[in-house]
Amino acid sequence: MYAYILRRLFMLIPVLFGVSVVIFFALRVIPGDVAITILGTDATPEALAQLRKEFGLNLPIYEQYLSWIGGVLTGDFGESMRTGKEVLPDILNRFALTFELTLFAAIISWIIAIPLGIIAGLKRNSKTDFSVRIVSLLGVSVPNFALATVLILVLALWFSYSPPVGYVGFFEDPITNLQILFLPSFVLGTSMAGAVMRMTRSSILEILRQDFIRTIRAKGARERVVIFNHALRNAMIPILTIIGMQIGVLLGGTVIIEQIFSLPGLGQLVLTGINQRDFTVVQGSVLFIAFVFVVINLIVDLLYSYLDPRITYK
Amino acid sequence: SNDEGNNADAESDGDSSVEQVLKIANDQEPAGLDPHKTPAHSSVRIYSQVYSGLVQFDENMEVQGDLAKDWEQPDESTYIFNLREGVTFHNGNEMTAEDVKYSFERIMAEETASHIASYFSNVESIEVLGDYQVQFNLKSADATFLSNLTNASAAVVDQTVVEENEDLQQVAVGTGPFKFVEWVPDNKVVLEKNEDYYNEDLPKLSKVEYYTMKDESARLSAIRTGEVDLTTLTAKSSSLLENQDNLTVKDYQSLEYSYVGFNVDVEPLNDAKVRQALSLATNRESIADIVWNGDAVVSGPVAPSMGDWSIDVKEHELYSNNLDKAKQLLEEAGYADGFDITITTASTYADMVDTAQILKQQWAEIGVNADIEQVEWGAYIDTWLNTSADVLIGRNGSGTDPDRALSYFFHTEGSANVWNYSNTNFDELVEKGKVTTDKEKRKEIYTEAQELLLEDSPNLFLVSPMKYVAVSNSVEGFTPYPHDGEDILEVTKK
Amino acid sequence: MNDSTYVLEVNHLKKYFPIKGGVFKRTVGHVKAVDDISFKVKETETLSLVGESGCGKSTTGRTIMRLYEATDGEVILNGENIMELPKNKFRSLRRNIQMIFQDPFSSLNPRMKVRDLLLEPIMTHKLAGRKEALRMVEEMIETVGLSKEQLNRYPHEFSGGQRQRISIARALILKPKVVILDESVSALDVSIQSQILNLLIKLQKEFDLTYIFISHDLNVVKHLSDRVGVMYLGQMMELAETDVLYENPMHPYTQALLSAIPSLDVDEKKERIILQGDVPDPSDPPSGCPFRLRCPMAFDHCAKEKPSFLEKEEGHWVACHLFDERFEHQREKQQQPETVN
Amino acid sequence: MSTVLDIENLSIDVKTKKQNFNIIKGIDLKIGKKMKYGIVGESGSGKSLTSLAIMNLLPDVLNISEGSITLKTENEKDLTALTKRQMQHVRGNEISMIFQEPMTALDPLYTIEHQLLEVLRFHTKLSKKEMRDLGLEMLEKVGISRGKEIFKSYPHQLSGGMRQRVMIAMALICKPKLLIADEPTTALDVTIQAQILDLMNDLSETNDTSILMITHDLGVILETCERVAVMYAGQVVEETTVRELFKNPKHPYTQGLLESIKTLGDRGKSLYSIPGNVPTPPQYQEMGCRFATRCPYAMDICKTKEPDMIEVEHDHKSKCWLHVEEDAVHE
């Protein structure tokens, strides 16, 4: 088990190396650099050259890469070219927000999706099933940014409500934090819910067809036992996959929601970074997100082996 | 609004029962706080509250003292400033002539890469005459010098702070009305009252919080529900708030204008007739109507809010939207059937994109088929800088002095003349304008220069938009000016 | 014996599957699925391999076919060691040795019509032009007892037995010398099974085929084979002519296996040897004789040494210490196997 | 002999929006106390459905259209008329069942202990310890000595034979009156099959449990059962004692089946084989005798009219027109 974790962590290295190379060189290919975006229309060739020198952008690309990756390996992600702030603490700070948002969204989606999915699966082809399927598909079909925009407007116009401005961390002020995060989590959660609902339904259907369910019934089990102790637990495994995937996707996929709700999350950091050609920030964040993504995959895999004794990692 | 209490200053000039905390929503995150290095408006609005310069504009755009009590001019190219005594930086250090010298030398030093270095390229040397007296020696007479000094970036900084922090992007220690408290990236910047501000009555607020809210609908909703007290708006949303009774929308004419830039080296744009034809094909009112909700004025190279400096372009022939004339000019230039062209614009700014779309439609009427290519901001600046687009849509700030608006952008050697435009007559005119200190004469020169520029049309100057600020009714004393749209010095909350 | 009468010789064939483990997924052990097996197959005879699940029957067949690369050993087909041929070269030789699989439901590509399924081997080996090939297909389909009209159908439109006929046609259309049948009738019902077995016997005569018949059904094996090899845990335990083996099994395992077949005679109550325990894990086989843990006659030496595969009587090979001269006395000493009615 | 289970005229239909036809028709079976009863038939002949019908575990699309299934234990009850709750009490308690695939019949996520003791939790009020002891005792009985270890294992850690033993332990732990074994050894090797059949024989003897053994292997029937019903295409075509069936098969299908098995092993000789294929349910809807298409003796009437189940000899029933003809001749 530990050997397995170790191996997986080891396998992280080539992936992260690949990510670092791809993002590093992609950024250099993008037209424009940080000097240009800082100076804007005030740019003069001298000022530009000076700034570029300051950021080391005048060095050969491979040297730039080596010095960056060398820093990263020693835990030094460098400083933002734009603001001069250290990159890593900023990433961690923002990750806390994005992660919280993702987690809430996931929880909201489970609360909505799993019970409905179970009901739909159990009553396959009934009216309930039909409506649940339609609703879940609708959930998937409505772009979350459209939902967010409409929600913000409707709440402000009809209920005079808007979430508090200025983000505060959960540990600073939990209540305000929850108030701030509720709407965005809700929007993300509903759009996640559709897929989870679908997966719940189909894996419940799949499990109910299995032989062992028949065995349990043959033993004289009540339906409640059949469903909750056996069917659901088995169905959780594929559901877990999709949840894991969604959490991974959300970690970087909250960009739009963060922007709409003015949340200083990781997505914002990258987006702003790209727009401002703040290479160090983008490189660092993307590498970090990739790291978290791979780790989440690992955790999901480990959860599998926890849920499913057949899966053992050696 | 619920907010953590402010202990620094309970009793204030405003209604003492109300916390004097102003919450402002901005569309952009500050790019950094170093006044010498950061031209972005999102930064200026913050560091201009923290730093002061030697002089400043009053509401009529007349230069008046700030850190300098007054100044004298022994000759055309020498300025002596007498500083206020007893002014301290927010860290308690006294501000002296040495600091002024240091600050401007920092601006002028090449390694600072300051965006306003060119403003002071005419400065020969700076001499400290006494603790409170400093002398600037210019290479030649310079009519722009004083107004350049009003620039928020021409701020006086504390040398020790610079040395401690290497640069000033993360810290802000000035002599201005507000002290910098914290900057939480992509979230907020907090300032608090400088109790030791040289003007004892000011500022009236005890605290200012700038929130970054990139999404306009979020800002709208926040100002509506009173979560924030003040926010900038686009023309489009301003009308949405007209009937809102808990707030007022204030507008002011900006110092900016939108333009179409041509690479005058490439065919067919190297032919002035073609450019004139395009000018004639352009219906600027329509752009003002659609893009700016009707609240923009037709502009030449010097924005109309520069008052006397700008010429009245409304009646100019090239602004007459005369399609027949346009077609005729095209024919003369040998493009009777029109041509194909690509308009490049920044996707970051909706108004530019909208403008491009309208132009595409308008120009089509004289047979010019335009494709629109949008690039995002970094690439846009790159394109601009390298003149890698034939037609570029943009917005310029025409500065506070006509020299900036004309010489900087269109002089053959002008730093921002990316258009490959070169006209010796024009060059001579703006060179002369810069050293002419007599206002009337200067005005004549610049009028001529503007006429010339319109005729050559290296750029098509379109419209100068209004800017809008939505202010909650609990805010008093807020008046935006073209040169300072977010002056909060006198603001109180009730 | 004259070598030329053997179409196929398998010498010391081994197939080990690696077990990966450890931090870097290195090979930490092996499943010795086939562990040093040798036998020869005469032209037009049927040699059967029997044994319990997991004993390596299929692996033997597949390794001979080079569907798995052998770990060691040689397979001599028509005098040529096919294990040493480069893959490309061997591909063209495949027409000489064909295989028919167990599962009638998954052994035909569901998206190909029967005609295309049968054409494919001919076209692959460029045995004929398209017209001639079509004729061959039509002939073959009738040979296996289906009709030309059925060529246009897809596999799922056929019953299991019919599908197995198609599989047979597909393998035989190449006119191979050797056919390996891996549990080819096990999945079929009794009444269908007899049809297919009859067909196989008929085709063997018609085309002079040599069969290697892999099965766990001892009744079917008895019916079909000339010689039978009994495998256990990757090794050959006993090999003899069918009648000899069924009448006079030497190896205790063979005895137990034969006794476990449910009898079909109402009046005969046969004595069964009930073996204890399960087949051991092939990745961790017992020392010495692989069968010793379940063997009712095991004695101390069985754990020490692996018995060698010896020809005890003419054509009757067995791997058991009881038949080693050194331990002959053990055989007498042992009680009659524990019996159950 | 008194009867434990009495199935009368059982028919099962498929009912969906798209299709609606009969699959199993007119099954009559009587299983006596302590009797070992076999049902034999080819794949798809309806053996499993019959057993599932007894347990009231038919899939949703299938339902019993006719007939009754009477369980005669302390009190007599028609299983088709029980409520869900009552049926749950019968399952695993009075009738239990083991399935063909020991691989998939156990929940992969729970330990053997959990799954074995679950039955006791459903049907008894024993304490935890009592359950454990009983469970271990039961494992002992099915020949698993390392019960405590096996308790902690998960199904995938056991071999097929072990799993099937666990299934048997699970089925017998409540001492049911009837054990239904649906092809309990098909997936197992011969030597393991011998172990399992042996075990089932022993246990039914000691527990007075009747067994309904379902298989397609006549050999298994002969080894284990006293009576047997031969099923073909959803019907019972012949029913008698095992001995009688082997000595004196009446129905042409049974005859063919036995013939083909008996010729197996006579090397060189061609095997006897019944021509043609088993019809599928949609095919046999309109047929008279469902075996008619493959029957060497088929007459005209066979194709159009379904024969009755006739007691051709004492305690020997067969469903074939041939018997009617014979009778007619005799009379």
Add this chain to the structure above:
Amino acid sequence: MKEFVQRLIEDKVGLSGFIGMLIVIIIAVFAPVIAPYGPEKMFTEHTLEAPSSQFLFGTDEFGRDIFSRIVFGAQVSLKVGLIAVGIGALAGLFFGVISGYFQGKIDQIIMRVMDVFFAFPDILLALTIIAVLGPNLRNTMIAIGIVFTPVFTRLVRSAVMSVKENEYLTSAVAIGVHPVKIIIRHITPNIMAPFIVQVTLALSGAILTEAALSFLGLGVQPPNPSWGVMLNASRTYMEFAPWTILFPVGAIVFTIFCFNLLGDSLRDILDPKLKQ
């Protein structure tokens, strides 16, 4: 195939999805016929007018007919969907088949590279690619295509590996069929079921992603009538001209919904496990 059509017709949900998709396709194909005006035609006198008989869905801030733009927008959306998914699906098919069939080193290499791309969050990867290539319709399609490639590769690879379990594949090898032909004739057709399902789902994903990118101001650019562009542009007006946002959102939701309906029921239809 026949059976497949049969099943689709019987499945009302899938059928309605299919019909909906057809409607969108027809609208896209016949856009020039259906739309009363050109998508970029501005009626500057009629800016932001409510729906009327002249302008069925009203007009936008430039006085363009929203109905016409939505109709032409269908072209853009479908084009983005089809081409982007086409790129991703073909690349995924190619790499997935190679990976799954040959296994070993090449599989390792391909999958590690895919892992790298997979580790980028979708939107961020698309953003980066577009930043590199420049925002426009073509590059949006390429970017989305690249984003989808790892997903398809993984799907195809695992489908290939499960097809490889089938004996018909071993049988083809045994017959001596060349690996390339095995891939073309035996593997590819048999992985089509999950592949097609993924394609329909990816189509809706692509349309949504395009909308999201346009929303961020990247991706398709005005005046191109992409629904995402329309939606983004209209956000400012939605309060006093709700039709400007309502119809684009409606169009997106309808299309995605239909694709999902279809994909969902295709999954049921094509999944042999769910048959019965």
